[in-house]
Amino acid sequence: MSIESTLIRQIAPRGVLRASINVGNPVLASRANDGTVRGVSVDLARAFAGRLGLALEPVVFESAGQSVEAVARGQADIGFFALDPARADQLRFATPYVLIQGAYLVRDGSPLQTMDEVDRAGHRVVVGKGSAYDLYLTRSLRQATIERAATSPTVVDEFMRGGAQVAAGVRQQLESDLSRFEGLRLLPGNFMTIQQAVGIPADRSDLALAEVRQFVEDMKADGFVARALKRHEIEGAAVAPLA
Template sequence: MPQRDELLTEIAPTGVIRAAVNMSNAALVQLDPVTGTLTGSSAKIAVALAAELDCGLSLVRYGSAADILAAAEGDEWDVAFIASDPSRADRFSFSPPYTRVTASFLVPDSSPLDSLEHVDVEGVRIAAARNAAYTKQLERQVKNAIVLHTENPASALGMLVSSECDAAAGLTESLSRFCEENPGFRVVEGPFSEVPQAIAVHRSCVRASTFLSNFIEQHCSAGNDVNPEFG
């Protein structure tokens, strides 16, 4: 591989690729309770990336995308599996999306909110994680509802459970799992956004950015993309 050594100084400066994964994004990464290993499309692509570069891999677990972003300047990770969003483009370069996930609203079963149009009305309070990419999209979309920022997705769900808001925004996959474990809630039909998932590196990592763009394009064109919404 041409200039492999130069590339590794950006993508694996410690000799191992430290790949940040968002453990709250159940659509993309899960912990196997039996083996203790990480599974899901983010983990699979990270493994493929390490194999491509013939390099070691360390999957660094974070509780939310906000935690990954907060650790960006702390030399804790080299690449991050997070959503690409314009609000993050000043700090990171993103590969093309390797998949997309949807975001929806969660409401109590008794709620009169039964469509996306009903959610965006005056007086409706929507709890959403402050630094989540879907929250950035939500803020650009809503015209009448009030967006209440929380520290993480779990806090948004907590506000809904305690009746501090009328709806909670979150990834559809995660909200569906919450409903299975917590009767009395439902997901409003239809997602309000589709969030592209990509591999991020610091903007200063020019070689790594170019390499990751080519890597993802080749990976997806080979039929390896996994849409987590459909298995």
């Protein structure tokens, strides 16, 4: 597919595709033993760079908040984030490509058995600062208190140290934490479905956004996203429906 050079410059004005990669969400990306980054978002970024005929320059961050800021400030051309209205003034989003679940984790001895019991006075919920579930729970919790860990992968560590009642995060991350700590369990169900989408800086043109959207839809329709999830052994995530 041929893309006009003027449109390519609108998407990636530096002449390379700078992709903000968040390794704090294991569904999207992670670091390999040699320090390189891998994952669904990396595969998509590489494919989009190839489509534009540009080299890929990953810009790697440990948290969603840092990754969002990089794109919002023009330090990266695209990023892979959860759709959230709180980010609408910083980013423009394409259609979702993956759906993942936000879950709650508690201690085995906790009296909490259902998600509906979490939002009670005196309950402390630990979340990753600036993450999609931080933004969502900040709006939705009325009685529980939110405490913020520096990054999503450190939520359960903070939860264990601080004595909070609940840890909240991406289900896959919390399931991984179950293998690191004894005496923990997940509450059944999920408190939110997180729509992961490609975001670009708010000042990018309508044409630039349309091209990113088309790329995402093509990758879903082609089966690229599904293959990437399988290749990286991501369970519990689903390809978002076609727009």
